[in-house]
Amino acid sequence: MxxxxxxxxxxxxPLCPEALAAMTAALAVTGNASSPHGFGRRARRLVEDAREQVASFVGARPEQLVFTGGGTEANNQALRAHGRPRVLVSAGEHASVLQAVPEVVRVPLRRDGVVSLAKLASLLAGDTAPAIVSLQLANNETGVIQPVAEAAALAREFGALVHCDAVQAAGKIPVDFALLGVDLMSLSAHKLGGPQGIGALVVADDVALQPFLLGGGQERGRRAGTENVAAIAGFGAAAAVVRQxxxxxxxxxxxxxxxxxxxxxxxxxxxxxxxxxxxxxxxxxxxxxxxxxxxxxxxxxxxxxxxxxxxxxxxxxxxxxxxxxxxxxxxxxxxxxxxxxxxxxxxxxxxxxxxxxxxxxxxxxxxxxxxxxxxx
Missing domain, CATH: 3.90.1150.10 (Aspartate Aminotransferase, domain 1)
Incomplete structure (x- = not known):
């Protein structure tokens, strides 16, 4: 054979052994993480421990992290819940960025796959409407790494918010939310050895983000729905062991x-x-x-x-x-x-x-x- x-x-x-073990243990825990009794508190502890692990992994604070259903959901929330009428994205973005809103302005790539910062500056200067710029940290097809920190500094000169899709980069190169200087950053567990179906959106303190899903107060009111405790625990475990x-x-x-x-x-x-x-x-x-x-x-x-x-x-x-x-x-x-x-x-x-x-x-x-x- x-x-x-x-x-x-x-x-x-592939799911790493540490994530599998954490998920298996979490599946044996009864309780809704939003319940105030002892069962709920045990489930909540698993969620908050994982939040600390994932946040530490990307240089963020736990309270800045919103757990989502995956990287696609995190990208959609970042680009649909900010309230700004203008969205600029690189032409090489993942489909969940390119299709998140009806109309996006595509910033062209150079022949080597790197976004044109000169064109980005020109597009930002050409329209004064409040904007958000979305630029992936690394491309999922070619692996090309983008100059996110430089793009973020440029965007700030024009008052634009900056979102970074770091789904493909996390776990393969060092990722630091603060050093990148972005306002929003998307992550996904299954790209780094965690389970499928769980991701996160990192949100800077001064960003007012509207809830993406309604019907509950989970995730500090930013994402309604009962937390997937086992998947979250697996995400945290993978983030704790994966090499930077x-x-x-x-x-x-x-x-x-x-x-x-x-x-x-x-x-x-x-x-x-x-x-x-x-x-x-x-x-x-x-x-x-x-x-x-x-x-x-x-x-x-x-x-x-x-x-x-x-x-x-x-x-x-x-x-x-x-x-x-x-x-x-x-x-x-x-x-x-x-x-x-x-x-x-x-x-x-x-x-x-x-x-x-x-x-x-x-x-x-x-x-x-x-x-x-x-x-x-």
Whole structure:
């Protein structure tokens, strides 16, 4: 039997043992965390302990943290509950940011996948309406890290609020809410080894955020609904043990990309000239479609992605790569490989073993390469 290899951490990370243990223990606790009796107080203690763990993990205070149903909900609340008529977002944002409000102003990306701060300044200067700027800390498809602190300082010159989607970055690079200088920040447990279905929104003290869900006073009146105690406990446990950086993965990834260059000189690695998450490679061999690669690799027991995994499993050309200037052919060939806390030394080798026949059957020369990507 073929031993499967999981290389899709940017979609979801495996549940870490500490999170599983915390959730199992929490499931044995009876009580609603809003109840005043002893049962409720025990459940409340689990919630507040986790709140402290997650807040500490990202340089925030516990009272600034609102637990949500996930990163998508946190993004929606950040962009729909601030009361400002103008929303500016980078063109490479996650769909939960791009689609959170009916009309957003998209700030273009450079060819290397980094947002254009000059264009952001121009757009902010061109309209005096109260605004909020949303910029992810790291892209879920390419791993490109954005200059959030610089963008936040720029936005403040124009009186704009700043939201940062840090879902993909947390647990892979250091994340500090205060140092980033943002007003709102989204997190998700399942990207760092916690359970699915739980996230958080960090809210600065001076931000008046309207409740996103109504019908209860939970989360200091900012998010109604009985708290998911077990999931919250798992989130806290994962945040307490996950490494602030996966720098040890960067050397493996770089060596892997060197092997790719030798195996497929015509392939493209997107965002390779920009700072990236240490666990992420987004590559394309034009002419070799994502669908054909995903099917062949899955048969070989290798789990990877064609990009974002939030579209009901469908494979479609990436809007992120399009915003970077990639051709349609390159976007249709894109493959994302992402590692994490449980990845083994042999995982990249297994991928190359399975991918080599595909690349060799499909020799490509002279393909167009977007600036900011490199030929592999």
């Amino acid at each position: 073929i031993e499967p290899v999981y290389l899709d951490y940017n979609a979801t990370a 950086t996966l720098a040890h993965l960067e050397a493996r990834r770089d060596a892997f990309e060197v092997e790719l260059r030798g195996l497929a000189p015509s392939a493209v690695i997107f965002g390779a000239e920009a700072p990236r998450l240490p666990n992420t490679t987004c590559l394309a061999l034009p002419g070799l479609t994502s669908e054909s690669q995903l099917m062949a690799l899955d048969l070989a027991g290798i789990a990877v992605s064609s990009g974002s995994a939030c579209s009901s499993g469908k494979v479609a050309p990436s809007h992120v790569l399009g915003a970077m200037g990639a051709s349609t052919e390159e976007a249709k060939a894109a493959l994302r490989i992402s590692t994490g806390w449980a990845s083994g030394d042999s995982d990249y080798a297994r991928f190359l073993e399975a991918w080599r026949p595909l690349a060799q059957r499909f020799p490509v020369t002279g393909s167009a390469v977007a600036k900011g990507a490199v030929t592999a």
